[in-house]
Amino acid sequence: MKPAPFEYHRPATVAEAVAVMAELGDTAKVLAGGQSLVPMLSMRLAAPDHLVDINRLAELDYVRVADGAVKVGALARHRDVERRAASAAQPLLGQALRLVAHPTIRNRGTTVGSIVHADPAGELTAVLAVLGGSVRLVSAGGERVVPAADFFLGPLESATRPDELAVEVSFPVAADGASSAFVEVARRHGDYAVCGVAAVVRRGSGKKAEARLALISVAATPLVLDVTMVANSDDALRAYVTGQVEPSGDIHASADYRRHLAGVLAVRAVREAQAA
């Protein structure tokens, strides 16, 4: 239960960090909050030759609203995101964050790190996916912005290349008339979700009305579903969602139970969002 030896790098600026990462390539991992990485190192599920510690990059410690989005820097801890006023511009953030592990973990874990980690059970991956947000990646060669739909590639796999540092995630602010909810079932509060659903609904008639979901723990990546056409009937919504998911079973839940949960939680999430 001790990590294998690694060489430690502590850059002071983003420019320094990406220069080091360009040199080290896939022999390095980035250390931000470490709340997922350190257990993997301790259990030796990962044993990188180098760790690039970004905890001194004060320039990435921010949460602010700009260009119609809540922008979260790579050093903002979950608790900062929960507390800072800027997050109120997208209430789904707070609704999801209260389900992310426990406050003690949220004191150290970072929101951007959680997204880059791309855990299929990660609540924030669903938030980014359902809102259609994006991730800003910087490398020594320049920078690019990857939309959520292209960011999650598989379990624990994102579009971030080894020489790229995810410096910021953008969560679009809530649209006029939009409301949201995040519901999940976990074995214990704070545990990995057996199934979870983020819902965003928008009231209105005709083309304005909208209901979108993102589900976690039922697929390799967050599953986004447009349920606008079935959102007004519990039965239709449940049937549609259970027909769209192909979960796998594990020691915590069978595939059938997960599918059942997906339908039930989808209805709950949409109704809760409509009531919000």
Place this chain on the structure above:
Amino acid sequence: MTEAVHDVRLRVNGVPREVNVPARRLLSDVLRHDLQLTGTHVGCEHGVCGACTVLLDGAPVRSCLLFAVAVDGHEVTTVEGLAEDGEMSAVQRAFENCHGLQCGFCTPGFLTTITAGLRENRNPTRAEAREMIAGNLCRCTGYQNIVKAVLEAAGS
């Protein structure tokens, strides 16, 4: 190959300390092995049990999920730092009064978590008290008396 070591300066329970450790040394191990502060207990060593919880700049964190080198220059409070002038703190007294511990293995993590939790919320409801300790595991007490201790410490 000899492993590189790093100079790490910490302020632990108000006292400046300096250790020379490999980058992979966990904060929990620095506290216990290098600084002989064995009050911080190590249970699961992967962030689940909460026994190793310490305060980093006042906020509870898992010391088994931090590399000491990554918190160089910061302030750490362990269970040894909760008493003042040899007198137990309000939270510690409440644990004694309410029988909030049996074997005591998990207790340091509860005490640090609750100390910080009550600073943030001086008057928790029973539900908030349960939420406050939800990230810490205890295999003896069944938690009832720990919740009582939180409420008593809040009222004192």
